[in-house]
Amino acid sequence: MSNPSRFPRGEAAIAGIGCTAYSKDSGVSVFNLAAQAIKAALTDAGLTMADVDGLVTFGPNDSIPPNMLAQGLGIKSMSFYLDHFLGGSVSISTVGQAALAVSAGVADCVVVYRALNGRSELRMNGSGAPRMRQPWDMPYKINAGYIAPSQEIAMAARAHMLRYGTTSEDFGRVAIMSRNHALDNPRAMMHEPLTMDDYLESRWIADPFRKYDCCLETDGAAAVVIVPAERAKDLPHRPVLLQGAAWGGGITIVNNDFDDIADSPARPVAERLYASAGIGPGDIDLVEFYDCFTYSVISQVEGYGFAEAGEVPAMLAEGRFDREGGALPINTHGGLLSEAYIHGINHVYEAVEQIRGEAGVRQVERHDTALVTGQVGYVSGYSSAIILQGA
Amino acid sequence: MADRLMTPMVDRDSAPYWKALADGRFELQHCRRCGHWNWPPRPVCSGCLGTDLAWEQPSGTGSVYSWVVTHQVYGPDWAQEVPYTIALVRLDEQRDLLVPAILRSGVDAEPGMRVRAVAERIADGIGLLYWEAVRA
Numbered sequence: 001m002s003n004p005s006r007f008p009r010g011e012a013a014i015a016g017i018g019c020t021a022y023s024k025d026s027g028v029s030v031f032n033l034a035a036q037a038i039k040a041a042l043t044d045a046g047l048t049m050a051d052v053d054g055l056v057t058f059g060p061n062d063s064i065p066p067n068m069l070a071q072g073l074g075i076k077s078m079s080f081y082l083d084h085f086l087g088g089s090v091s092i093s094t095v096g097q098a099a100l101a102v103s104a105g106v107a108d109c110v111v112v113y114r115a116l117n118g119r120s121e122l123r124m125n126g127s128g129a130p131r132m133r134q135p136w137d138m139p140y141k142i143n144a145g146y147i148a149p150s151q152e153i154a155m156a157a158r159a160h161m162l163r164y165g166t167t168s169e170d171f172g173r174v175a176i177m178s179r180n181h182a183l184d185n186p187r188a189m190m191h192e193p194l195t196m197d198d199y200l201e202s203r204w205i206a207d208p209f210r211k212y213d214c215c216l217e218t219d220g221a222a223a224v225v226i227v228p229a230e231r232a233k234d235l236p237h238r239p240v241l242l243q244g245a246a247w248g249g250g251i252t253i254v255n256n257d258f259d260d261i262a263d264s265p266a267r268p269v270a271e272r273l274y275a276s277a278g279i280g281p282g283d284i285d286l287v288e289f290y291d292c293f294t295y296s297v298i299s300q301v302e303g304y305g306f307a308e309a310g311e312v313p314a315m316l317a318e319g320r321f322d323r324e325g326g327a328l329p330i331n332t333h334g335g336l337l338s339e340a341y342i343h344g345i346n347h348v349y350e351a352v353e354q355i356r357g358e359a360g361v362r363q364v365e366r367h368d369t370a371l372v373t374g375q376v377g378y379v380s381g382y383s384s385a386i387i388l389q390g391a
Numbered sequence: 392m393a394d395r396l397m398t399p400m401v402d403r404d405s406a407p408y409w410k411a412l413a414d415g416r417f418e419l420q421h422c423r424r425c426g427h428w429n430w431p432p433r434p435v436c437s438g439c440l441g442t443d444l445a446w447e448q449p450s451g452t453g454s455v456y457s458w459v460v461t462h463q464v465y466g467p468d469w470a471q472e473v474p475y476t477i478a479l480v481r482l483d484e485q486r487d488l489l490v491p492a493i494l495r496s497g498v499d500a501e502p503g504m505r506v507r508a509v510a511e512r513i514a515d516g517i518g519l520l521y522w523e524a525v526r527a
Contacts (some may be wrong), residue, residue, distance in 0.1 A: 140399070145465070146477050254437075
């Protein structure tokens with residue numbers, strides 16, 4: 001049996017964050033984006049490239065990998081590396097694994113980065129090279145014209161609608177909340193308000209999902225610097241401690257034993273995550289949920305124990321998750337839906353700014369403890385999450 | 392159909408599955424030891440890890456559990472198909488056999504709608520699975 005409570009709470013800390021501009025066309029290479037974000041994160045941490053002894057990233061073969069980047073940036077020998085294949089479901093896993101490496105003394109300064117030209121070059125949703133070896137589950141999806149995450153998560157959203165009476169307007173409230181949170185965020189790609197009429201009139205993508213149920217496509221990069229907590233004390237910013245991390249399986253097309261995809265696949269991850277940090281949902285001040293689609297937020301509010309299944313629509317209508325006046329602010333930067341699609345590393349960036357108290361007009365009142373998640377667990381069969389806490 | 396860009400990649404476990412579909416049959420691996428039905432094809436039974444798996448035709452019928460109407464063109468192979476409905480169907484044989492395929496009946500999907508499997512050959516050794524409404 002695993003024992004999540006043995007997670008090395010508070011032994012590793014995020015000491016620096018950096019990002020590029022987020023756009024539809026960066027005009028530069030992914031290597032260039034990664035280098036910019038990493039240099040910015042190191043500057044923020046008061047460190048230099050000479051301090052870095054680990055590089056960690058992820059992606060569906062659309063990025064610049066650690067081995068190439070290390071050589072290119074003059075890192076002679078990495079003590080730790082990880083190049084995790086796949087997307088949002090492993091986004092936060094990478095941060096958790098970097099924290100474990102640093103806590104174990106395997107590495108002393110690990111940079112986790114995600115860089116992509118996700119709009120101007122390699123877009124998601126079936127744009128990959130068709131002649132490459134298909135992932136194990138892909139043939140059965142190709143058979144069904146079922147090749148995009150938007151379709152698979154829409155399938156779960158429909159199941160939730162059928163079981164709990166969730167409506168399009170409920171999804172629309174998630175989109176509008178996210179947009180509201182992006183309006184005053186200088187990093188955000190979306191600065192125009194979104195109304196319920198705009199939402200309902202937007203074109204169908206994969207019914208029940210409309211255009212505004214789907215996240216953005218972005219060129220850009222973000223990076224975070226992870227060092228031992230002891231070392232972070234001597235660096236410029238309030239250390240942001242890795243208090244907990246968890247990994248979990250989710251639902252794939254194999255679907256062995258899952259017989260109702262309306263149940264949040266986040267539940268088992270959440271249980272281990274809270275055990276790893278020694279706290280519960282009531283101790284969380286703010287949340288950055290992986291929001292590739294609106295429904296993903298609803299599923300995670302349930303799965304991470306903030307509501308019973310079916311209760312989220314009423315909470316959305318009451319503004320419970322609004323940055324201003326909400327008891328539990330969610331996606332304070334606008335998320336993947338309205339800030340940018342940096343595959344979840346932008347969520348870590350925002351959580352760190354909030355915990356430091358440096359989020360400016362977006363600053364939430366209670367900001368010591370944040371939950372940050374990866375994709376809830378549909379599609380790939382993986383999910384991941386961390387709990388961050390200010391020292 | 393021959394000029395499709397994306398055809399299912401056949402591997403050593405799944406070849407009999409795609410071949411059966413090409414011949415007009417929907418077949419699954421039925422474990423001779425524990426009776427578990429397995430889909431998609433795999434080298435061991437997920438019920439008991441046994442390897443004595445028989446290719447058998449299930450009833451081929453099931454009920455619509457959820458569905459998505461795809462309007463976005465995700466690849467050139469589906470440009471002429473949109474909007475199309477992908478139905479996730481719970482097979483009558485086993486609660487956790489949830490199989491997605493395009494619903495071809497020209498009727499709107501409904502929860503619990505009864506459907507049956509139909510197969511169509513697209514290339515040598517490869518057929519596709521579709522769902523079709525069972526008329527009462």
